[in-house]
Amino acid sequence: MEFLSDIASLINSTLRISTPLVFAAMAGIFAERSGVIDFSLEGKMLMAAFVAAVGSYYLGNPWLGLLLAIIVCVCLSMLHGFASVTHKGDQVVSCVAINILIIGLTTALAAAWFGQAGLTPTLNEEQRFLEINLPFADSVRDIPIIGTLYSDILSGHYVFVYLAYLSVPIVFWIVFKTSFGLRLRAVGENPSAVDTAGINVFAMRYKALAVNGVLIAFAGAHLSTAVNANFFREMSAGRGYLALAAMIFGKWHPKTALIACLLFGFTDALQIRLQGVELPAIGEIPVQLIQAIPYILTVVLLAGFVGKAIAPNAIGQPYIKER
Amino acid sequence: MVSPILELTNINKSFGHVQANKNINLKINKGTIHGIIGENGAGKSTLMSIVFGLYQANSGSIKINGKEINLRSPRDSIVNGIGMVHQHFMLVENFTVLENIILGFEGETVFGEKLANAKKDLEELCKTYNFNIDLDATIADLSVGFRQRVEILKSLYRGAEILILDEPTGVLTPQEVDELFKILRSLKEEGKTIVLITHKLIEIMDLTSEVSVMRQGEMVGHTKTQDTNKEQLAEMMVGRSVLLRVDKKEIKKGEVIFKVNNLSVKDDLDVIRVKNINLEIRSGEILGIAGVTGNGQTELLEALSGIRKVESGNIQLFGEKISDQDNFLNPRMLKEKGLAHVPEDRQRMGLISDFKAHENLIFGYHDQEPFSKSAVLNNKEITEYSSKIMQEYDVRPNSPNLITSNFSGGNQQKIILSRELNENPKVLLVGQPTRGVDIGAIEFIHQRLIDMRDRGAAILLASVELDEILSLSDRIIVMFDGKIVGEKENKNVTDRELGLLMAGVA
Numbered sequence: 001m002e003f004l005s006d007i008a009s010l011i012n013s014t015l016r017i018s019t020p021l022v023f024a025a026m027a028g029i030f031a032e033r034s035g036v037i038d039f040s041l042e043g044k045m046l047m048a049a050f051v052a053a054v055g056s057y058y059l060g061n062p063w064l065g066l067l068l069a070i071i072v073c074v075c076l077s078m079l080h081g082f083a084s085v086t087h088k089g090d091q092v093v094s095c096v097a098i099n100i101l102i103i104g105l106t107t108a109l110a111a112a113w114f115g116q117a118g119l120t121p122t123l124n125e126e127q128r129f130l131e132i133n134l135p136f137a138d139s140v141r142d143i144p145i146i147g148t149l150y151s152d153i154l155s156g157h158y159v160f161v162y163l164a165y166l167s168v169p170i171v172f173w174i175v176f177k178t179s180f181g182l183r184l185r186a187v188g189e190n191p192s193a194v195d196t197a198g199i200n201v202f203a204m205r206y207k208a209l210a211v212n213g214v215l216i217a218f219a220g221a222h223l224s225t226a227v228n229a230n231f232f233r234e235m236s237a238g239r240g241y242l243a244l245a246a247m248i249f250g251k252w253h254p255k256t257a258l259i260a261c262l263l264f265g266f267t268d269a270l271q272i273r274l275q276g277v278e279l280p281a282i283g284e285i286p287v288q289l290i291q292a293i294p295y296i297l298t299v300v301l302l303a304g305f306v307g308k309a310i311a312p313n314a315i316g317q318p319y320i321k322e323r
Numbered sequence: 324m325v326s327p328i329l330e331l332t333n334i335n336k337s338f339g340h341v342q343a344n345k346n347i348n349l350k351i352n353k354g355t356i357h358g359i360i361g362e363n364g365a366g367k368s369t370l371m372s373i374v375f376g377l378y379q380a381n382s383g384s385i386k387i388n389g390k391e392i393n394l395r396s397p398r399d400s401i402v403n404g405i406g407m408v409h410q411h412f413m414l415v416e417n418f419t420v421l422e423n424i425i426l427g428f429e430g431e432t433v434f435g436e437k438l439a440n441a442k443k444d445l446e447e448l449c450k451t452y453n454f455n456i457d458l459d460a461t462i463a464d465l466s467v468g469f470r471q472r473v474e475i476l477k478s479l480y481r482g483a484e485i486l487i488l489d490e491p492t493g494v495l496t497p498q499e500v501d502e503l504f505k506i507l508r509s510l511k512e513e514g515k516t517i518v519l520i521t522h523k524l525i526e527i528m529d530l531t532s533e534v535s536v537m538r539q540g541e542m543v544g545h546t547k548t549q550d551t552n553k554e555q556l557a558e559m560m561v562g563r564s565v566l567l568r569v570d571k572k573e574i575k576k577g578e579v580i581f582k583v584n585n586l587s588v589k590d591d592l593d594v595i596r597v598k599n600i601n602l603e604i605r606s607g608e609i610l611g612i613a614g615v616t617g618n619g620q621t622e623l624l625e626a627l628s629g630i631r632k633v634e635s636g637n638i639q640l641f642g643e644k645i646s647d648q649d650n651f652l653n654p655r656m657l658k659e660k661g662l663a664h665v666p667e668d669r670q671r672m673g674l675i676s677d678f679k680a681h682e683n684l685i686f687g688y689h690d691q692e693p694f695s696k697s698a699v700l701n702n703k704e705i706t707e708y709s710s711k712i713m714q715e716y717d718v719r720p721n722s723p724n725l726i727t728s729n730f731s732g733g734n735q736q737k738i739i740l741s742r743e744l745n746e747n748p749k750v751l752l753v754g755q756p757t758r759g760v761d762i763g764a765i766e767f768i769h770q771r772l773i774d775m776r777d778r779g780a781a782i783l784l785a786s787v788e789l790d791e792i793l794s795l796s797d798r799i800i801v802m803f804d805g806k807i808v809g810e811k812e813n814k815n816v817t818d819r820e821l822g823l824l825m826a827g828v829a
Contacts, residue, residue: 179429186415186426193413196377197427198398313416321377 008152010269015153015161016227018265020045020236022164023219024243025250025257026171027212031077032252033175034208035188035314039095040080041216042240043102044073048220050106053120053231054113056127065127066221073220074213076102081209085202088318107233118233120224129226131156158226160218165258167215172254184208188312191319201319219243238295245298252312260301267294326389328353328516329374329405329485334383336369343369345540347383351485351533356507356517358527358548361537362560362761364731367520368410370537371487375407376400387485398427406478407487412470414462421445421458424477441480448479452506467615468499475506486510487518492526496615497789497822504530522560522762524553536560561762569769572777574797577606580781581750585636588619588626595634596622598805604750604781609772611796611813612785613821619805620785621667624754627783628664629654640750658687663743665736667754667785673739674727681709681723684742716741717767733764740771751775751782757791769795789818803827 024041031038048069056065076098083094107118114120134155141151175181187194187204195201219239224231242264250257271290278284327350334347343366351357361367372378374385376394384391387403394400400407414423421442431437442458449456454472462470471491478486488507492500507517507530519531527534527548534551536544536559544559558564581604588597596619604610614620625631627638629645629652637647640660645652654664666672674683685694685705693704709723718730718737727735736756743751753772757765772795776782786792792799799816801809801824809824 178433179431182418182422182426182429182434186418189415189417190413192409192411193415193423193426196375196397196407196409196413198376198396198401199427200396 004148005152006273008148010266010273011153012156013269013272014262014266015165016157016265017268018261019158019161019164020219020222020239021243021246021261021264022168022258023160023215023222024240025247025261026167026254027215027219028244028247029171029175029252029254029257030184030208030215031212032247032315033184033188033312034205035191035312035317035319036081036084036205036209037091037095037316038080038212039092039241039244040076040098041243042236042238043095043099044076044213044216045220045223045240046106046234046236047076047102048073048217049224049235050109050120050220050231052217052221053123053224054109056123056225057121060127062123062127062129062221062225065225066217069217069221070214073217074210077209077213077216078206081206084318085205085209088320091316091318103234106231110231110233118231120231123225123229127225128229129158129160129221131158132162158222160222160226163218164222167218168254168258175254180207185312188314191314195319195321201321205319216240242294242298245301248311249301251310264294264297267297327351328388329518330386330389331370331374332384332386334370334373334385335381336366336373336378337381343540344373344380347537347542349535349542349545351516351518353516354511354514355533356511356519356531358531358534359518359520359537360522360524360527360534360556360560362522362763363733363759364539364761365537365560366540367537368489371407371489371518371520374400375405375487401481401483404482404484405487406481406483406485408471408474408478408489408491410489410491410493412474414470414473416463417461419459419461420456420465420473420476423462423473424458424480428481445476445480448476452476452479452509467494468496468502471495471503472506483515485516485518487520489520490522491519492521492523494616494787496825497818498826500526524556527556528553538562557762563763569773569794571773571795575607575777575779576797577608577779579603580606580641581783582639582642583627583636584639586623586626586638587634587636588622588631589634590622596805597626599636600805600807602800602807604783606749606779606781607776608797609776609782609784609795611792611799612783612802613789613792613799613825614785614787614802615825616787618802618825620754620802622805623802624664624667624752624783624785628662628666628752629657655687658746658748661746661749663746663748663751665739665743665751665753665756667758669732669735669739669758674735676726676728678727679724680713680718680727680730680738681705683727683738684709684712684723687742712741712745713738716771731761731764732759733761733768736760736768737764740768744771744775747778747780748775749780751780753782754785755787756784757786757788789821792821793818801825 024045028038028041051072052065052069055068056062059065080094080098083089084091110120111117137151137155140147175184183194183199183204187201191201194204223235243261246260246264247257249260271293274285274290275287329351331347331349334344336344347370359367369378373380376397376399385394392403424445425441429437445458454476456469456472456476491503495503511517521527531548534546534548535542536556538560583600583602586597586600587595590596600623612620622631626633633646633648633651635648638645640662645657670676689695689700693701695701706723710721713721713723716737718734756768760768772782784795793813796813799811799813800807801821803825804827808827
């Protein structure tokens with residue numbers, strides 16, 4: 001039984017840890033399928049975490065904090081679009097600029113408003129999201145297997161965890177079963193074909209970026225108003241980049257991107273679990289080495305373990321209509 | 324006289340300082356096939372992109388059926404019954420035929436009933452015009468000829484009454500051209516109006532009933548096709564009389580100086596693109612390689628010029644082995660042995676577009692005297708030499724300090740030729756020497772190649788323009804799917820014969 005509950009808690013943390021990655025990867029799919037590179041997932045996630053924390057602190061309701069985070073992230077996406085779609089600037093440079101801006105801005109604003117560089121006040125129970133216990137979770141706990149599955153794995157997560165996994169089939173449906181999705185994929189493959197079909201290429205890319213902004217806001221709010229009860233400096237900790245890697249590893253496809261996110265989440269859950277554990281014959285593994293596992297995995301996977309990832313054909317290229 | 328279906332009045336369009344269209348007036352009558360002919364860069368495509376709503380004119384008016392319309396985007400022109408088949412197809416390669424056709428005209432937010440209806444309608448259309456297209460096929464799997472039909476089908480589905488085709492035959496075999504012309508004639512029978520943009524005189528004479536000629540952004544003449552002839556049209560296009568046939572002396576064949584044995588070559592994706600090829604070229608001979616783009620010509624030329632690894636077999640120059648799967652001489656060593664290469668893709672491999680003309684003219688010789696001494700460039704020598712050689716090769720304008728991308732395609736090609744031919748190579752490998760080059764420059768480039776041959780060079784010419792192969796070569800080989808599928812002395816060979824070989828059917 002000891003072993004089974006270990007596994008259950010490992011899966012439970014995998015689901016929780018993967019949540020921001022899933023939101024960010026889905027956000028990335030929208031931007032990149034439309035032909036716009038989005039390295040700024042990291043920065044936007046950090047900004048969303050900050051805005052959500054500050055918003056709920058002042059407004060007293062985490063949902064209002066989330067709403068504010070969505071507004072701010074959509075604005076940041078529009079800024080990225082303004083630089084790289086309208087003005088045809090380099091997309092990577094625009095993203096890097098946004099990321100750097102936000103690291104500085106969150107730290108400075110926290111210092112100005114709360115007197116502590118890069119730290120916001122702790123939220124009380126009213127101001128943050130709480131874990132949701134599914135109905136009958138306590139009464140069915142003792143039923144073997146099903147009880148563990150329901151009570152220890154499925155139940156007891158923050159609302160964002162459920163939303164994240166719900167978003168995957170929705171994104172799949174939008175991208176592959178609607179006319180918006182058809183246009184979205186077309187504009188990232190051959191914008192000229194979209195233009196000559198009488199669709200505005202720029203408007204399409206802005207729409208895609210708007211959806212991107214909404215999704216990434218959920219990832220940030222999850223970090224600062226659910227799993228943590230405040231914002232701290234650089235709390236996104238590279239998750240935006242990890243999600244981008246998962247999306248590429250998943251070949252810009254929601255289903256495979258989800259699998260990649262879960263894999264990254266699992267290695268992270270595993271490394272937390274392995275810390276301080278004595279392994280037979282090896283002894284205790286240094287913490288630093290264990291913490292490096294998800295990142296080493298990223299490098300190995302992206303270095304061609306998964307075959308050639310074929311990006312949308314027109315990715316990174318601003319659309320220039322007249323020569 | 325019926326009123327014209329499409330009427331353009333005083334259309335002007337500039338890109339920066341370049342005026343692409345100057346005061347264009349054009350009337351196109353309903354139910355006709357109207358040709359618009361002009362050299363590359365004459366402004367034909369720009370004009371038609373304005374009609375299609377892709378570009379907006381700076382001034383002027385467009386009337387359809389006598390009613391003035393304002394075209395802000397392609398949607399406006401599609402709604403008004405204008406369809407366009409672009410030179411570079413506007414298709415999403417990893418989409419199916421059906422997805423490409425409904426794009427922008429889905430008619431529903433979530434795919435369902437309308438999609439099924441569209442499919443039924445399209446199957447109907449395919450039957451009517453005998454198109455034989457599988458609507459669920461992915462574009463990437465279709466041949467160029469089929470992709471073009473998809474483009475035509477797309478325009479028809481969107482309700483085109485006027486169909487504009489921009490250089491539709493550039494990528495087709497002669498048989499595919501026949502098929503296309505058959506389709507266009509049957510569309511005309513149905514009462515559709517066709518506008519054919521081309522630089523090929525023979526197509527105008529073959530297909531059109533009226534023709535308009537453009538030169539340097541201006542409309543220089545309109546006439547009924549039956550009242551004119553090729554020579555007259557060529558003169559209108561260029562603004563002076565041109566030689567349409569190349570003057571060529573009888574061949575004086577010498578020794579075999581370049582030989583390829585059982586050569587196989589892979590492309591970047593590790594696919595074998597050249598399969599066991601044997602060929603030899605004698606001094607004083609031009610060997611033409613005909614074939615549809617993408618049948619291994621590019622990889623063959625790259626392997627021969629030392630920029631792509633040989634998979635198996637070998638290449639010999641003057642009886643000495645220069646390349647096999649283990650060793651190969653790099654382009655610089657080959658150059659020293661008397662081999663020159665004019666690459667197919669001049670922007671990518673022939674020139675550095677952002678460099679000045681004089682830098683490109685000496686590139687590859689820049690470390691030799693008199694251009695440099697002890698690793699320092701001698702600008703005075705370089706400029707003098709450049710100015711001299713630009714004069715000799717008629718590069719216009721003769722300004723060695725001008726950035727290369729500001730020269731026209733023809734003049735860029737002359738810059739490459741002057742660099743490669745100036746050292747009097749013994750073997751010359753030439754790919755697509757006149758792609759995107761105007762008639763005047765074509766005449767000059769062809770003459771230079773003939774001169775080289777008469778001086779005893781062995782020349783390998785790869786071109787997708789059959790006319791070019793037929794007028795220059797002494798011997799012709801045809802490549803299909805990486806293999807040589809035919810070899811002929813260039814005597815009484817017709818383009819039809821070659822076309823069958825190129826399509827892999829003979």
